[in-house]
Each structure stands twice: as structure tokens, then as C-alpha cells.
Amino acid sequence: MTFEFTAEQVLELAPDSAAAKAGRDLSSPGKWKNLSKSSDDRAIWGQCQGSGSSPYQTRADLNGPAFKCSCPSRKFPCKHSLALMMLYVAHGELFDQAEIPSWVAEWLATRGSKQKRKDDVEKSAEKTPEQLDELLQSKDKRKQDRLSKIQAGIEELELFVIDLMRQGIGSVKKQPFVFWKNRAARLVDAQAPGLARLVSECAEICARTSDWEDALIDKLSTINLICRTFLKMDKLSPELKADVLTAIGINQSQDELLAGAGQSVDDFWLVVGQYNYTQDRLRVQKSWLWGKKGQSALVLSFAHGNAPFDVMLIAGIFYQAELVFYQGSLKQRALIKTKNSEPAMAPYLEGSSVALALTSYAEALAKTPWLDTMPLLLQKVIPHKTKDGKWWLIDQEKSGLPLIARDEVGWQLTSYSGGEPLSLFGEWNGTTLKPLSAFKNGNYLKLQTVEV
């Protein structure tokens, strides 16, 4: 097995820019001793002299990747782990095959048995049929209580929207942020955080200096659709029901999904697009996966502060993985049940033309009309900057999609294409495409994702 990460991919794993810089600085052979790797190339390890008296023991499982270091850093991966990986990428020849020392073997063994231990704990906590029945009933009651609260919140929100239509959205343009924040807080009280988020986004739209009217109408339309659909819950299919509950902010239980409630798909998945953002002081990593069989999947990973993301995925790498999809009309968000990285596979996927991609978007919209974004993989497209300074993607049929991209990204994409067609992956929100990555001749390019 060979793992061919690039230095940039390794640095993407850094929890912040300071850790990335420190990792780079430490990735000098002179600062390391006993650099070694296992005979199957799965594990690498080494010792780095830090400020302590004895050198830090750093190890990495490339099949993940996963890291462990004896340094006291709270960052994960720490600078030593990043440096070890950087060294492996740049100077693989310095890593001699060696017998796995106990401090590496024990850790590898722990990693393997982690899932088993979790299963064992769950088994030991098995309940009697009576206890299970009681648990189920109390869960149902909690759910009904919550739905009642949500219904009350939605009825209030509908009145708010009706008032807006009466007074006109022009009247709220100059309202302070707190106007929307208070409305969102009432929805949080009503246990509808998804709707609360949409209302908060209205404040951001109103703060724009131009093009805010249509965007606000679109956002209010989405809110209206979700509210109206929720109020007709009894008449909905199970999939649409799941969709609307997710939109309102009721999470599906990951345990239940993994236990069989969600549909699972086994495939080779390429991490085709990835970016991080912060939401309510929580770091979120959004990873789009695209399977060899043509299915796409969204994996969200969360972390507080400098803690590591709960799922570690590297953009541009193929994983052989079993994914479990959340319930809904569109199989979009998924959980990873099992995964092994297969980085030796060249990142190549079939995409579609602009017209076909928009048709699939229209179909998705018909199923879930409040769909926020949809992943699009376009093939044979060329980036182009028009005279008015806007960026477009043009396909072979001369159909174009507007890009939401900074000039740096636009020119990077243009230079990468060299005027020749390339494949591009991005998030389409119905009006603009946010480019996340490009493919050309079996090569993958991750694009910067700072918004305009």
C-alpha cells in the first residue's frame, strides 16, 4: 500500500495557521531521530526533540490518517504530527522499515479496538423489554411535546411573514440586527433551530448594499415553504416528513441511522470538495464525497476550539467506505460507518454538462423545494471573466453558470485550465456556483473557499 499525500493536503489537517507554520518549521530532518515506518507502510513514527528533557514520541496511522504524540499540546494534530507527515511526504526515503515499537503498536491496537469497545459498552447496557417500552414511550412524548412547541412557533412566524408582506420588505431594510435576532431567538425557544438560522440569514441579507431584495424574497419564500409543509405534516410521505423535520432543525439520531434506519452505500468515495466555517462558536468541516457509482454525499464534521474534527477526511483522496445516509427525499447528508483511505487512486470522476446539471437540480428541487445547495460536478467547462468583471463557467454547448469567486480563485482556475476544458466541482444554490475543486488529466486542485 502506498500513500501519496501532498504537502498541501497534510497542512489542510492543521487546526490553525500557527500549527501549520510550526509544523512546516519542524519538518526538517535534523530535528528528528529514529524515523521509521511499518513494513506495510501503514504506520510511521519518529522522535522529535522539544523543550522537554526527553524527545516527543510522534506516530501516525496513514490509513485515516490518525495521529498521536506525547507532547503536551492541546492542538490536534499537533505541530509534531504535522511535521512527521510533512517529512514523510518530502523525504520518504528517510523512513526505514523497522519493527513496530511497543509505543506505536499499542496505539495502533487501541485504534482498532475502539469501535469494538464502544459496541461492548452498548451491549452491556442492554435493557429489558419493559424498560425499552418505557424508554420508547417517554421518547414519543418528548417528540410530541417538541412538535407542539414547533407548531406554535411556526404559526407565530407565519404571522410575522404576513406582516412583512403588508408593510413591505423595504420597511425592514434599515431595521437593526436585533430585529431579526429576536425573531430567531423565539424560534430557538420553539425548538426550531433550523428555521432560526434561516431567519438570522435574513439579517445578513438586509445588511448588503445591493441585490438584497430578491435574496430576501427567496429566503422568505424558503421559510414560507417549510412552514406550510410542516403544517401539513400528516399528509406527507415519510421522506418528505424527514426532509421538513431536518429543515426545521430536528436531528436524526446517528445511532439509529447506523443501526439500520439509514440506507448504507459501500463504494470508493473521493473527497471532492471541502471547506471549514464557524457556526455558533462551533467549527464545522463540510466535506462533499462523490462515489464511483455516481452518488454524492455530504459529511459534516464538528469540533470545538482547537479540538480535532470528529471525522478526518483529506480533500482529493479516495476512501473505500461504507456510508449511511440520513433519511429524506434526497440522499445527501451521510455518516461514515467504515473507511479506509485509498490515496493511490487518481482522482477522476465523470461530470455532466451545465444543462444536465441544472435538470438534476430542478428534479431535486421538485422533491425538496427548500433545498439549500446541491453539489454539481461539471465536465468540459472553461472559466471565463466577462467585461463586467464577473466570473462564469462555460460548457461545450456554450451554456454558462455564474461563479461566486474572488479574482484570485477565478484566475487560478483560468490558469489551471489553460483555456482547455476541465471538470469542476462546486455548490450550486440556484443562482451561483461556489467552486470548490477542479480536475484535469487525473489531477485534483482544491480551490480557496473565501467568499466574495
Place this chain on the structure above:
Amino acid sequence: MRQAKNPFHELTETAILGTDRKPLSAILAGGDLGCTIAALGERELPQERLLIDQLTAISIAKKAGVVPGSFTCDLWVCPRETRHKVSERSLSLLIQVLTLEAKGSELKHFKIISEWLELCDKAQQRMPEEFVPRLLDWGRSLIEMHQLIGLCCGQHFDWLLSLNEDWRLTYTGKQSVDKQDLIQTFEIGEQKDRLQAFASMRSLWPEEALILLANSFEKESFENKAAFLKVLSKKLQLSDEPFLENTLKDRRKEVRAQAATALGAISGSRLQKRMIARANQYLSFENNKLAVNLPEELDDSMLRDGIVENSPFYLDSRIGIKANWLCQILSLVPPSHFEQKFGLNASELLEAALANREWSLVLSLALMAAAARFGGEMQQALLKREDLNITDSQAGLALLKALPQEHLENLILQKLPSWSQARDSIKAAPRLDLWYYLEQVDFNWSERFTREIIKFIIKESREKVPVFGHTFYSNASNFALRMHIVAGELIDQINVDADTADIYRRNALERMTDTVKLRYDIFQSFNNIDNQQKGPTP
């Protein structure tokens, strides 16, 4: 490009104004969406409810029904690349340098990136195309590197310049060769652009540049006058003298001093002759000594010629104010004038100066400043004297800086054995002197020189009480940037980790070794045979 029209604009207007001010009216539009909107409007509901439902239908239709744009233009393709891409390792190192965020790392940036580009071009390789825009943005203001950047960007350079007007103007320099544009920029531009335009004019059309400056000079602020004179001084010719002579009448001493410096550099100028005439009054040769007769006052003619009340160049508690004037005068007279006048060679003249115990400091400083400015045999005579502390004065440092690279390196190498002897009898101060000398070698060090200096640093770092000092600490990175690349082979012998006694010393040594190693890594990444053979195809 054809844009889709929104036939339901009236609904949007109602939403903006509100139904209180603009009641909802029936929309007459065809097609599926028109029918849907009409059907939604027929229900028995409040008009606000109907409005938001109709807007929702339009919002979805807008997203689902239209291809946002269609194009007819033909896009042209970048010509095929002929160079191989640089290796992953070389690229990674360049990105490492580009992402350096520390303050004051501009020089490091510039030096290492220019070295990277030179190695890239020498290896006939190119930047991967996805990084070309970043490099073009980075190199905008570095005009002297534009050609090299162009070569390292391969065919993508010209191709991207044809698409991006901003880059084209920056890199082809079309703006700077148009004389009228330069004149216009000089006349109405921002001060920074005016200076740039004047510098370009001066290099291409020196006579016209001088006329341009002379015409506007009186209206300029004194800071601008001094800045323009500084640009003018970079390449002087005899025809500049009348203008500069006129400038000596300026009210501000800063302007007069700048003009005097420029005139002093023109061989045989009238200012030089006036200075010689003054020097002849104040200096004579008697009893194998130079005799000094200090100027009595700073008269108007001296002020006009740029002599200032108390030049900071000769600030020393042992030098009085009149001696300061004398130093300023003598520094503008070629030492060869006195050699001829008194029939002495350079060494004899210096000996005669030092023989006058009372004025030896004043005379030696003036001779150092004059030797720095005019060169000649006096430079050698001064450097041979072991009893002169060259690095104690600004004049001495200026003298070192004025030496040709090979000469200064040889001088340091000659002195190195005495600095290297860490005997009890040798105090720290003489060893510290090396760093002042090294500070003046601000160009690419030769291989032999680099080896010897690294050996010295290795030796010092192993001493019980190593002598590095502040000058070394503050210049460690700069020294690492100036060293020959061979330093990379030796630098590992400096055991930074073992040096835990002094945090400043340790940090300085770390900065130096890290910089040398980075440069050496870059060098090796381009010279590694494996990289060259396995390098990505064009």
C-alpha cells in the same frame, strides 16, 4: 450573453412596498409559471398570504427553470508548455516562503524567492500553472524580477497577460516607456509615482528629466526636493552641475546637503574646487606632520556648499564643532590632492596625519570618509593600520562598505586568525569586531569566504564563552541570506540544541541555521537527479 427576464417584477414591487401601499393585482403572464401564479391568486385567502405564496412559486421557478447565461465568444487556448513542472518538493518550499508571515521577512522573501526563481530557470523548469497567478501578483512591484518570473511561468505567462490587462500593463511595462505618460505622471501623479516616473525618465532621457525637474523644483516641498536630488545622484554627469550649483542656494539645509553630496561626487566640479581651496587654508605639512588650522566660523559660502552646523556623521565627544566642519570639508577633497601637494604617498600622508597627536582622530576620520568617497591608495593605507579602529566610526564603516566585495572578504579573512584565537589574553571585544565587518558585506558571499565564516561560527558556538553579541543576533538571518549555498553542507555542525545558556544566542543561531537550511533544501530540490527524472511532464 443573453439574460433571462423576470416577467413578474410587479410582484416583487408589491413585496418591497407592502400591500398597504401597493395592493396585490392579478398578474397576466403565460406559460406554466403564469398559470400557477394565476391559480394561486384565485384562492380565498388574505392578499398577503397570496403574495408570499406567489413569490415562493417564482423563487423556485427562477432557480429551476433557467440556464443563467449563454455565450457566443470563442476562448483561446494557452500554447503547449515546453518546460517540465518543478517538483512537488520545490513547489512546497516556495509555498513555505510565500506564506512567511513574520514581520520584517520581506528581505527574506525577496532573496529566497529570487534564488528559487533563478534555480527554476536554470533547471529549465516552470511553475505549475495553478500557482502562476499567485506568483504574478506577488511579483508586481519587483520590476527587476519580471523577466525571471516570466521565464518561470512558461507559456502561461504571455497567455494570462493577454487575458488580464492589469498584469499586462505591470509586466510589459508599456506605461513606463511612453515619454508623455511619464511626463504626465511626473506633473500630476502621487509623489511615489512621480519619483518612479522621474527615475524612469532619468534612465531613458537624462537631459529631459533634468529640465523637467528644474522647471518644477521651486514649487516642490523640501522633502520632495531632497527625494528628487537623491534619485538624480544615482547617475550623475557633468551637465548636471549648473542645476546642482543653483540648488545650493536653497533655503533648506537638507536640500543643500543633498546637492552638495551630489556635487561632491562629480569629479572636477566647482564645489570640489571650492572645497580644495578651503582645505588648503586649513591643512599644511610641517615637520613631517600635518598641521591643522581650524575654520573660525561657518560662513555663508560654507553653508551654501552644504556644510552643516554639526554633522551627525562625525558625532564624537572628542570632536569639537569646528573640527566637525573641517571633517566635512576634508571628506569632499580627494586624498590624492594632498599626496600631490605635499609630495607624499598615501601611507606617508596617513602617517603624517597620525603623527599630529592632537588632531589624529579628526584627520583619520576625514581621510576615511574621503577614501570611502574617492577610493584610491588611501583606502589600502587606512586598512593596513592595525592601530585604527575602523568599526568605531561611521566614516570607518562607510570605508568598509565602499570596498569591492573581493577586497573586503580578503581583509576579513586576513583578520580572521587573530579573531579566532580564544586565548585568555585575547579579550572579547576584538572578536566582536568581526560582526561589524560582516555587516558591511551586503552582497553574495563567495564560497571560500562562506566556508571560513561558518567554520568560525562553529568554533565560536563550541567555545565555553562564545562571543556573538548584539550585532550578530540582529544580523543572523541576513548573514544566512548572504552566504554561499555551500553553507548548507556545513551548517548542521552548529549544534543549536546544545546551546541552552543564552536564549538570544540560541534564537539567533536557530534563525541562521533555519534560513540556510531552507535555501539549501531549495537548492537540492532543483539539483536532485531523482526530481529531475521524475518531474511531471509538461
